[in-house]
Amino acid sequence: MRTVPKPARILAAAAVAVTMTACVGRPAPVQATAITAFGTDIPGTPAGGQLRWLLDAAPRAPIPASELGEHFTADFLKNIPADQLNQVLAVFKDMKLVRLTQQQDRSLVARIAVGTLPYDLSLTVDGTGRISGLRFQSPTPRSWAELDERLGKAAPRTGLLTAEPAKDGTCRPLHAVAAGKARPLGSMFKLYVLGAVAERIKSGAFGWDTQLTITPELKSLPSGELQDRPDNSKVTVLEAAKLMISISDNTATDLLVHKAGRAAVERTMRAWGAADERNVPSLTTRELFVLKGADYPKHAKRYLSLSDGRQRAYLKSVVAKVPLSQVKAWTAPRELDTIxxxxxxxxxxxxxxGLVKLGDKRIAEAMSINDAGLGLDKGTWPEVWFKGGSEPGLIDMSFLARTAGGKTYVTTVMAVNPKTPFADPHATTELLSLARGAFTLAGDS
Structure with missing residues (x-):
């Protein structure tokens, strides 16, 4: 879910802590001799020259596209356009160089600070001297104790589990913090939609190549892209599933819920242990937007006053008829414990x-498109699945990762602040670093 197009949302999804690579472009000016910035020697290498420019440029954001084109490769800017890149640099405009931790001619890693928050900045350049990769990451925790301490500071309500799945579908915990406490999921509920779809396909109800029609009544709000396609255009179940997971496309999600059936999603949630009574009825994303954003709190209060059966009727007779144009974005946490x-x-x-046990390669295709910039070494961790969720006051992340040696681990990190929104991307990068640390610690155990 995404209710507000904040820079924090864009950064979390597209840029901050995401490795970005490119391979073509013309040379950019680089420093020929060693320079000193903030008391630290920056090498006179192509990578060092671009770090010097970055430290100078970030406080000036937004930087003209022409200047960015002189310092970033064309492929980099194709993947991360100038407007998004400027939002990244604006977040880090006050960064100060603390020290260099690794350096080669065409790559380096630097410890920077934004206020009191430490980050590891990784930068690579291509053969022409332009930046082909840029990553901002919170430092990876080195122990479970450090991880727990940092998690406790991330939000008033948190949960974490790192576990090793067993063949019987159970999970063997390696480390847990409030792992049994149910919390709001945001778009992480789409794991259950994918499971319901795959189970219906396995039963022969329809196929991955079945065409879905994007009708006006099934369109939702961003995140996503299907809401912008023409009314009554077509998309396959497989394409919708990939978009639902990789870019959290809400319209794709609602199309799949409509095809599989709300009851099928509810059955999958119950079968996989998510039997919380608040999951019945299981909402579509459009329904959640209307309940929380249209004439709030009128629809929310009425809906919450009803029994399950009457809630279903209210969704069909009232909520379904509310135009999306009446939905107003909300910036403060809203109904996180109820809707x-x-x-x-x-x-x-x-x-x-449950998804693994279904044994469908299409599930793996969808789940492995986007790893959220987790940053695990691909040689050590060749396969990573991801699904997260967010709305004001909520950041959730879940991953499955497999080692080159065949070990599989699942890590879920949940952070909820029912009173205050996460106002910047630093919370997201921090939770990513905690998840990365959990896998690293599990792999070393």
Whole structure:
């Protein structure tokens, strides 16, 4: 889910902590001799020259596209356009260089600080001297104790589980923090939609190549892209599933819920352990937007006052008829404990084992498109699945990762602040670093 097009959302999805690569472009000016910035020597290498420019340029954001084109490769800017890149640089405009931790002619890693927050900045350049890769990451925790301490500071309500899935579908915990406490999921509920779709396909109800029609009544709000396609255009079940997982496309999600059936999603949630009564009825994304954003709190209060059966009727007779144009974005946490989807970190691990047990390669295709910039070494961790969720006051992340040696681990991190929104991307990068640290610690155990 995404209700507000904040820079924080864009950064979390597209740029911050995401490795971005490119391979073509013309040479950019680089420093020929060593320079000193903030008391630290920057090498006179192509990578060092671009770091010097970056430290100078970030406080000036937004930087003209022409200047960015002199310092970033064409492929980099194709993947991360100038407007998004400027939002990244604006977030880090106050960064100060603390020290260089690794350096070669065409790559380096630097420890920077934004206020009191530390980050590792990784920068690479191509043969022409232009930046082909840029990553901002919170430092990876080195122990479970450090991870727990940092998690506790991330939000008033948090949960974490790192576990090793077993063949029988259970999860063997390696480390847990409030792992049995159900919390709001945001778009992480789409794991259950994918499971319901795959189970219906396995039963022969329809196929991955079945065409879905994007009708006006099934369109939702961003995130996503299908809401912008012409009314009554077509998309396959497989394409919708990939968009639902990789870019959290809400219209794709609602199309799939409509095809599989709300009851099928509810059955999958129950079967995979997410039996919280608040999950019935299981909402579509459009319904959640209307309940929380249209004439709030009128529809929300009425809906919450009804029994399950009457809630279903209210969704069909009232909520379905509210135009999306009446939905107003909300910036403060709203109904996080009542109008959402709910599961615990332990139940999310069970959802991942359920997806694996279905044995459908299309599931793996969808789940492995986007790893959220987790930053695990691809040689050590060749396969990573990801699904997250967010709305004001909520950031959730869940991953499945497999080692080159065949070990599989699932990590879920949940952070909820029912009173205050996460106003910047630093919370997102911090949770990513905690998830990365959890896998690293699990792999070393």
């Amino acid at each position: 959402e989807w709910f599961a615990s970190p332990a139940q999310i691990c069970r959802a991942y084992t």
